[in-house]
Amino acid sequence: MIGEQWLVVDIEPGPYSRHRHERWELDWNSDLEKAKALLEKYHARQMLAPSSGDVLVARLIALAGDDGDITVSTERAEFDRTATVTPHHRGALPFDVLITSGYVVVINGPDFGWWTFGGDYEDDGVEEAQRVLEHLIVRGGTIRIIRRASELLDTDGSIVSGPHRDAVRTRRTKNLPYLPYRQSV
Numbered sequence: 001m002i003g004e005q006w007l008v009v010d011i012e013p014g015p016y017s018r019h020r021h022e023r024w025e026l027d028w029n030s031d032l033e034k035a036k037a038l039l040e041k042y043h044a045r046q047m048l049a050p051s052s053g054d055v056l057v058a059r060l061i062a063l064a065g066d067d068g069d070i071t072v073s074t075e076r077a078e079f080d081r082t083a084t085v086t087p088h089h090r091g092a093l094p095f096d097v098l099i100t101s102g103y104v105v106v107i108n109g110p111d112f113g114w115w116t117f118g119g120d121y122e123d124d125g126v127e128e129a130q131r132v133l134e135h136l137i138v139r140g141g142t143i144r145i146i147r148r149a150s151e152l153l154d155t156d157g158s159i160v161s162g163p164h165r166d167a168v169r170t171r172r173t174k175n176l177p178y179l180p181y182r183q184s185v
Helices: 032-046 052-067 124-139
Strands: 006-011 022-027 068-073 081-087 095-099 104-109 113-118 141-146 149-153 159-164 174-178
Touching: 052 068, 052 081, 052 095, 052 124, 095 124, 104 124, 113 124, 113 159, 124 149, 124 159, 141 159
Parallel strands: none
Antiparallel strands: 006 022, 068 081, 081 095, 095 104, 104 113, 141 149, 141 174, 149 159
């Protein structure tokens, strides 16, 4: 905060941070360099490693390669990061990946609905979401949509993920085959 004759550096850690709340009230004229040094030290300390969301988005971009477009945004409420994945080939599925800082990953597609992975600051959801994304982009398979749920099947018909309860609603069982993003030529 900047006032007429003073600077306040107030560092409020996140809910799961190991750092404590810190606050310095500094004189505008004599302590400007000290304020800069405090902010630089805090920034360096907090930015040591990428978040799991950063890693997941980087993995998503690598999986799609030149066969899909990934648009990353931070503008959707309640999510830290959103990636919109659009394939270049017919038969492959478009979808969104929504990520929170609490290790919740949502994969949402118009054809299959809303699939939620993880939560409660457990990394398992990110790992399961990576496995599902790999199937959607690299392997291909089928999405089986039943009355109140859906599940992801591999090319042999084995269940990869599911049942997911927030799926697209249908009256009859429907199988939606999809192709991988990379297709043989």
